Amino acid sequence: MIDSRAGTFRILLALITAITLATAGAAVAQDRRQNAPGEFDFYVLALSWSPSFCQEAAERGHAGRSQDTQCGGERPYSFVVHGLWPQYERGFPDYCQRPAPRLDRNLMASMLDLMPAPGLIYNEWDKHGTCSGLGARGYFETVRKARAAVKIPPEFLELAAEKTVAPDEVEAAFIKVNPGLSNSAVAVTCSRSRLSEVRICMSKDLQFRACEEIDRRGCRREQVVMPPLRGG
Template sequence: MRDFIVRWRSMIAALAACAVGLTASAAVAQDTRQNAPGEFDFYVLALSWSPSYCEQASERGNSGRSQQIQCGGRPFSFVVHGLWPQYERGFPEYCQRPSPRLDRRIMNSMLDLMPAPGLIYNEWDKHGTCAGTSARDYFENIRKARAAVRIPPDFIDAKEPRTVTPAEVEDAFVKANPGLSTSAISVICDRTRLTEVRICMSKDLQFRACEEIDRRACRRERLEVPPVRGG
């Protein structure tokens, strides 16, 4: 009986060690995928509704240089928040530490689409380093992705505040963009306002469905849409 107990304990210990080894191997494989630039499945083009961002910044008392540039006199509507590499589940970030230094000339060239220097630098560090391209090519892809999306007319020169449903925002984008479906777009909100529209795109910047992104969409019934500044 004693020999049986000893053998039984040895078998349990061996099985436990094996399980730990398998778990460690799985974690290593996952980490390798997460940290490998260029190893992702698709992009998300995030378009921020600038008037909502500026209202949020004002409520928080933020008055930094980025807020001054974006929330000054120019009437920004949708601006590019970023172009984010994604997995089918989850996403990589900060794939190179330290990240390669972003040339200031590239940053300056993007201010028409991303009107905040801090945002541009952060997007390169957090997301651009995961794209597996040079900084110049990454930001050129941002420009191409933005050019592939037509902003619905009601959001180009929004001079008056209004309320919408998330579905109405999606429908407006789908109507303005042939080939875009509601399964490829997600509307994001804070407690009361429209804050962002996220559009899923393949690596060659074609619209594509993305179930996980769609599941994160805003569930509120009505959203406020602040007017463009100066409107």
């Protein structure tokens, strides 16, 4: 009886050891590429619904700080660029150069029409831009090209009253006006009951492409609220 138990224990120990080694091997393989600039599979263009962001900032007491341009300026923003994020098929790199090369202030200022908060631009360069394998100017030129490749549905450009929608409706609206975009390449995210972002997956040459992991992380609410543009 003792021998039988010992034999079973040895088999279990061998299985655990094999699984551990396999897992460690996979981790090592991932680590070889983790945070290596330019070594990634695709981009995610994250478009933030600005009215949701500004409402949440006000609720947290953060309005009037680094978001002055976006939430306190004269222009009523709709979708703005949160970032262009290099991604792996599973997971993503970040902060690929420490310290990050200093971002020129004039280059930062040139992006305020798409990313209307200086702090956001600096952070996106440090966290995501350094993983692109591009210099700062090349990275932000790519951000601008990615944004230009995506058309915003007209019903969201001048939203004057609060709108309640299903996440699938928002995806469908983007798919309708962007030929080649499919359900598997776009995801809506939400914060509390508000629409937060639309995330669109793009290849390195900025063509729409499927991204299962991003799609799985989409909002699971049946409906979300889109606050109106400022002044609406």
